[in-house]
Amino acid sequence: MTPEEQIHESRAGLGPEPYTGPEPHTTDFDASRDSRRQQQSITDLLQRLARDATILVRDEVELVRAEAREAIDRTRHSITQLVSAAIFFMIGGIALTAALIIGLAEFMDEWIAALVVGIAALLIGWALRSRASSNMSARALKPSRTAESLRRDRDMLKEKLS
Numbered sequence: 001m002t003p004e005e006q007i008h009e010s011r012a013g014l015g016p017e018p019y020t021g022p023e024p025h026t027t028d029f030d031a032s033r034d035s036r037r038q039q040q041s042i043t044d045l046l047q048r049l050a051r052d053a054t055i056l057v058r059d060e061v062e063l064v065r066a067e068a069r070e071a072i073d074r075t076r077h078s079i080t081q082l083v084s085a086a087i088f089f090m091i092g093g094i095a096l097t098a099a100l101i102i103g104l105a106e107f108m109d110e111w112i113a114a115l116v117v118g119i120a121a122l123l124i125g126w127a128l129r130s131r132a133s134s135n136m137s138a139r140a141l142k143p144s145r146t147a148e149s150l151r152r153d154r155d156m157l158k159e160k161l162s
Contacts, residue, residue: 060150067143075136082132093121
């Protein structure tokens, strides 16, 4: 009886004891080839892991760049708003100051009229500056999506490595 027949019969519950020798048609060359395949497979996995890690880092850097560009654009826009507010504040302030002082001078002394108009103009300017400053705060410029993405990547790696 050939080794193949012995294996077939032992698996079917028929015949002599199961064959415990080497697998039929297996040579040392086949075993070393299988070992090379496993090593190659591990090598392929490690190369894929390195490539994927490189892509992940590149994507994260690109996300940081995109968020930095967005933050710079928001800052430019806020600065433009701030400068525009200052210009209109000055033009409007000058014209209104003159008109209000002249109008209020009919009911009170000129210096009191000028004081009231000046205080009102300063309050409006302060409100415009406050709004522009809050748009440029550190919290508004923080790359929050990048931080969240990095947190998710870290958690995923921890999970896969555990």
